[in-house]
Amino acid sequence: xxxxxxxxxxxxxxxxxxxxxxxxxxxxxxxxxxxxxxxxxxxxxxxxxxxxxxxxxxxxxxxxxxxxxxxxxxxxxxxxxxxxxxxxxxxxxxxxxxxxxxxxxxxxxxxxxxxxxxxxxxxxxxxxxxxxxxxxxxxxxxxxxxxxxxxxxxxxxxxxxxxxxxxxxxxxxxxxxxxxxxxxxxxxxxxxxxxxxxxxxxxxxxxxxxxxxxxxxxxxxxxxxxxxxxxxxxxxxxxx
Numbered sequence: 001x002x003x004x005x006x007x008x009x010x011x012x013x014x015x016x017x018x019x020x021x022x023x024x025x026x027x028x029x030x031x032x033x034x035x036x037x038x039x040x041x042x043x044x045x046x047x048x049x050x051x052x053x054x055x056x057x058x059x060x061x062x063x064x065x066x067x068x069x070x071x072x073x074x075x076x077x078x079x080x081x082x083x084x085x086x087x088x089x090x091x092x093x094x095x096x097x098x099x100x101x102x103x104x105x106x107x108x109x110x111x112x113x114x115x116x117x118x119x120x121x122x123x124x125x126x127x128x129x130x131x132x133x134x135x136x137x138x139x140x141x142x143x144x145x146x147x148x149x150x151x152x153x154x155x156x157x158x159x160x161x162x163x164x165x166x167x168x169x170x171x172x173x174x175x176x177x178x179x180x181x182x183x184x185x186x187x188x189x190x191x192x193x194x195x196x197x198x199x200x201x202x203x204x205x206x207x208x209x210x211x212x213x214x215x216x217x218x219x220x221x222x223x224x225x226x227x228x229x230x231x232x233x234x235x236x237x238x239x240x
Contacts, residue, residue: 046141050091052223055144056238059092062109063236075111084113092116093136095202096148097123097155101231104148108236116142122155122198123147124175125205134212143222145206145213148236149199150229156194176201196239199226203240 050058065071075084093116094104104110104117116136118129136142149156158165159176179201183193203226207214216222226240 046089048089049141050143052144055092055142056146056223056225059108059110059146060236060238063107063234065109066107067234071109073111074109075114081112088113088116088140090114090116090136090140090142092144092146093133093142094118094146094148095120095123095125095129095133095206096146097121097150097153099150099153099231102148102150102229107229107234116140121172122153122159122176123149123202124155124172125202125209126175130206130210130213133206134210137216137222138212145222145224147199147203147206147224147226148229149195149202149226150231151192151195152231153195153198156198157191159198160191160194196226196228199228200240202226 062074091114094108096102096104096117096119098119098121104115104119108115118132118136120126120129133145137145155172156176158169159173159180162177164170165173176198179198180194182197182201183190203224206224207217213222213224217224225238227236227238229236
């Protein structure tokens, strides 16, 4: 595999990931065990590794700055742009909702190269999402994944309604519905409970659906947490 600035070329990695995905489906854990040396070989050397707990602290500190309008706008200078153009070492990975009101870099007051962000309506886990998160951890060395949902999520609302939807919107909603089985719907608004249930469900699905992420978790090289963003106040609360 070719390397640029200490990283495997993206084209080569995608070829590698495709092979891993197909073979893992066929051979399961036995394939993973036989490929350990390959995966270890493509992991870059991060000159300043950030632990999962430190990454969480940085995110929450940035969110406090955002809430109190004391933003530092870190790592957004032209000099830093040129620096991260050479190589990236994001200290955290965010799986967030595509909602336009929840831009991770802004609500956490972070800059270029700080966060590896994957956004999809309802922060729903899929094969392509998992592939992106495996890339951020195995190749880029991020040790924290945050599944970031938010209050009054439209995708969760549609899942609760359980009505037919046009086009491929329904595929996203189907990915949320299993989480609603954990919510006891009574009279009144249980929207927040449904949102939190979906965040927890998607975080668990990541661990159950990816052999790579599960192995990193077992080795203590990765932490997956859920968090909920309040679109009225701007505050992020860690829930798992």
